[in-house]
Amino acid sequence: DQQVKQNSPSLSVQEGRISILNCDYTNSMFDYFLWYKKYPAEGPTFLISISSIKDKNEDGRFTVFLNKSAKHLSLHIVPSQPGDSAVYFCAASAQNSGGSNYKLTFGKGTLLTVNP
Amino acid sequence: SQTIHQWPATLVQPVGSPLSLECTVEGTSNPNLYWYRQAAGRGLQLLFYSVGIGQISSEVPQNLSASRPQDRQFILSSKKLLLSDSGFYLCAWGRGPGGAFFGQGTRLTVV
Numbered sequence: 513d514q515q516v517k518q519n520s521p522s523l524s525v526q527e528g529r530i531s532i533l534n535c536d537y538t539n540s541m542f543d544y545f546l547w548y549k550k551y552p553a554e555g556p557t558f559l560i561s562i563s564s565i566k567d568k569n570e571d572g573r574f575t576v577f578l579n580k581s582a583k584h585l586s587l588h589i590v591p592s593q594p595g596d597s598a599v600y601f602c603a604a605s606a607q608n609s610g611g612s613n614y615k616l617t618f619g620k621g622t623l624l625t626v627n628p
Numbered sequence: 629s630q631t632i633h634q635w636p637a638t639l640v641q642p643v644g645s646p647l648s649l650e651c652t653v654e655g656t657s658n659p660n661l662y663w664y665r666q667a668a669g670r671g672l673q674l675l676f677y678s679v680g681i682g683q684i685s686s687e688v689p690q691n692l693s694a695s696r697p698q699d700r701q702f703i704l705s706s707k708k709l710l711l712s713d714s715g716f717y718l719c720a721w722g723r724g725p726g727g728a729f730f731g732q733g734t735r736l737t738v739v
Contacts, residue, residue: 518671546727555634555718555730556672601672603727614660615687616728620671 515539516604518619527628531589535602535619538583542604544614547576547587550599550621559600560587592626599623630655634719634731641738647692647706649734651719654700659721661702662728663694666716678702714738 517536525531533547543564548556562569562576562585569576575588589596602619634651641647653659663675674687676694684694691710695703702719714737722728 516671544727548727548730553716553733553735555720555733558727558729561727603672605727614722614724614727615662615674615677616672616722617674618664618672 514619515542516602516617516619518602518622520622521620522623522625524625524627525592527594527626528591531587531592531596531624531626533587533589533600533602533622533624535585535587536583537585537604539604539606539617540583541606542617543607544605545576545578545585546603546605546616547574548601548603548618549596550601556601589624592624594626594628597624597626630721630729632719632721632729632731634734636734637732638735639737641709641736643711643738644708647704647709647713647736649704649717649719649736651702651704651731652700653702653721656700656721656723658699659723660728661696662720662722663692663702663704664718664720664730666718666733668715672718676704709738711738 546561547559549559550556560571560574562578578585599621601621603616605614631654661678664672678696692706717734719731720728
């Protein structure tokens with residue numbers, strides 16, 4: 513059962529335009545959501561996050577929107593740059609029953625290509 | 629600042645051979661530690677996590693095991709590798725809901 517879904521395996525955008533990456537989740541216990549960026553043969557790097565008590569978080573060119581009723585979040589990148597080309601992973605965490613661990617559940621990723 | 633080291637970067641091992649991947653974290657104490665695997669065409673799957681020395685939780689039944697002999701050391705092992713163990717293995721550390729910070733990964737190819 514895939515609890516975090518990224519239904520678009522790839523996305524191609526023109527430089528300067530907006531990139532919108534989508535993510536859906538099924539587990540209502542998730543209370544924190546994150547986006548990671550990954551280049552080939554490297555570990556993922558943290559990009560931006562949002563708590564379930566918020567519906568928007570912005571950091572420079574990156575904005576994450578959370579719609580809890582729809583169990584949907586999205587990452588907006590504007591303006592998109594060629595250096596943004598990478599695989600983007602959506603992740604969600606839920607505090608475990610012991611309260612000491614936050615395991616991340618990842619989607620399968622979306623390959624973003626920004627064309628010059 | 630915190631850093632995470634993971635080695636080796638690449639590894640080619642024959643089927644049936646043992647495996648030992650090591651991960652160490654610097655600049656923090658009592659971190660939560662994680663081993664993830666990214667198989668070809670798939671997302672990141674959590675294999676093991678640890679909230680303290682000697683405390684290991686397994687997320688999926690498999691041919692691998694993990695150990696945490698020291699606070700900032702996390703080891704992924706196998707006694708006999710299978711072809712299906714090939715993949716990109718990532719160690720990560722974290723504390724609280726702020727997410728996890730990943731090492732550079734190990735590309736394991738079982739032949």
